[in-house]
Amino acid sequence: MYNQKVMDYFLKPINMGDMPDADGVGEVGNVVCGDVMHLFIRVGKNPAGKEVIADVKFKTLGCVAAIATSSIATELAKGKTLEQAMAMTNQDVVRELGGLPPVKVHCSVLAVDALKMAIYDYLKKQGRPIPEKLEKEAQRIRKDTENAEAHTHPHVE
Numbered sequence: 310m311y312n313q314k315v316m317d318y319f320l321k322p323i324n325m326g327d328m329p330d331a332d333g334v335g336e337v338g339n340v341v342c343g344d345v346m347h348l349f350i351r352v353g354k355n356p357a358g359k360e361v362i363a364d365v366k367f368k369t370l371g372c373v374a375a376i377a378t379s380s381i382a383t384e385l386a387k388g389k390t391l392e393q394a395m396a397m398t399n400q401d402v403v404r405e406l407g408g409l410p411p412v413k414v415h416c417s418v419l420a421v422d423a424l425k426m427a428i429y430d431y432l433k434k435q436g437r438p439i440p441e442k443l444e445k446e447a448q449r450i451r452k453d454t455e456n457a458e459a460h461t462h463p464h465v466e
């Protein structure tokens with residue numbers, strides 16, 4: 310069902326774990342299956358003085374595809390500016406993995422949504438303005454998360 314790259318990232322996940330002193334935390338639920346993800350970011354500055362994702366970790370209660378996509382999404386996000394990280398899509402992640410079975414594409418939404426919510430949380434904690442696009446996405450993600458919480462966990466692999 311899954312290609313070798315997906316299996317490799319699932320079997321040897323990258324950036325999985327906790328970050329107790331994170332600068333921003335994103336928590337999202339998957340509206341399709343009810344699975345949950347936490348993603349933590351530490352923000353630093355690149356040599357040009359721009360804020361970048363200096364470190365990122367995730368924890369998920371999700372399937373093979375959720376773990377593999379989170380691994381690769383966090384790998385892709387590291388070093389990106391906040392603007393670049395906010396612009397990442399789940400299609401970028403799926404493409405990087407060499408594709409997912411169509412029924413599992415919804416799993417790839419978790420990581421990018423959690424990344425956006427972690428950036429949102431960071432900006433909020435800093436008392437900074439939230440870009441309009443991010444505010445809209447955050448509203449959509451919160452609604453999905455509420456719906457996900459009403460879900461059971463079918464957990465189809």
Ligand code: FES
Binds near residue numbers: 339375415
């Ligand atoms: S994230 Fe729930 S089935 Fe994949």
